[in-house]
Every structure is written in C-alpha cells, then in structure tokens.
Amino acid sequence: MRQFVSEEFCLKCTGCCRFKDPDSIWSPVLLDEDRQVLLRNKIPSLFILSNNKIRLEYYQKQDTFICSLLNQQDNKCTVYAFRPFECQLYPFMINRRNKDIFLSVDLKCPFVKENQDKSVFKEYIQYLTDLFNNPDLINSLRKNPQIIQAYEEVQDLIKLKI
Numbered sequence: 001m002r003q004f005v006s007e008e009f010c011l012k013c014t015g016c017c018r019f020k021d022p023d024s025i026w027s028p029v030l031l032d033e034d035r036q037v038l039l040r041n042k043i044p045s046l047f048i049l050s051n052n053k054i055r056l057e058y059y060q061k062q063d064t065f066i067c068s069l070l071n072q073q074d075n076k077c078t079v080y081a082f083r084p085f086e087c088q089l090y091p092f093m094i095n096r097r098n099k100d101i102f103l104s105v106d107l108k109c110p111f112v113k114e115n116q117d118k119s120v121f122k123e124y125i126q127y128l129t130d131l132f133n134n135p136d137l138i139n140s141l142r143k144n145p146q147i148i149q150a151y152e153e154v155q156d157l158i159k160l161k162i
Helices: 008-013 032-038 085-089 108-116 119-131 136-145
Strands: 056-059 065-066 092-097 100-106 156-161
Touching: 008 108, 032 085, 085 092, 092 136, 092 156, 100 119, 119 156
Parallel strands: none
Antiparallel strands: 056 065, 092 100, 100 156
C-alpha cells in the first residue's frame, strides 16, 4: 500500500504506536492474514493477543503504553516491511458509525493537520477509494470484522460497502 505520511515526518513524530491505556481502541488490530505473516516472520506469539490485537507494553518514562513492535531507541517499527494492514492504513482507518462503515482519518495526526486541505490529501483519498473497491480487500475485511472499530474524534471521509 502506498503511504500517505512520509517516513521522515513519521519518524520525528511520537504520536502513533503510543496509547493511554493497555486496551485502547487505537491499538493495532490484525487481519487473520496479518497474524499469519507476523508468525511466519518469527514474531513471538506473545506479542499477539487473543482478540487479534498487538500487545501493548507499559513505558514508565512517558506513562504510556507502546506497541510491542516499536523500537523506542529509533522510533522505528521492527516489522515495518510486513506491518499489519491497519498500520499501513494509518492515519486512515475503517470506522463504524451505527450500521454504516466509513473510511475515516485521524485528525490528531500532525501530517493530516498540515495536508488535509492540499491536493495530495484528496489524491490519496481517491487512491484509497479505489483500493477499497477491490473485491479481494472487501472479502478480507468481511472475514475480519474485528478490524472495524468505532473511533471517536475522527473525520469520516467515504462510506464503504463492506
């Protein structure tokens, strides 16, 4: 998947991959395929919870919980090359509003704040719209309803047909 946030910008930020509580709705949820890829790549199963979320670890220095796959020293994801779908998608997410499902964006992401009125943002939304019209992706999401969360403080962009 093509990335929206540049690596340079992302590595300077300390927003994502960090959470207020150990069972945050914002913590990464895995597709079944993601789980298999992580296990095939020797990621210990103890990093994956029974609800298909990545285990979060308490980081006392910042009084926060961090993704167990984040390297605190360099702010890099240790599984970046095969990171889960939801991590690839962020700052966009699949959001449930009552019975409807939307592609939404996290307005707290600094890159989104800087770019949401620019053409690059609109072009990326079109890219994601095309991506979410792919029958294989739609089927995968139907098989993995756990990835559809009810996020607050996000902007719904397009209604999805999942």
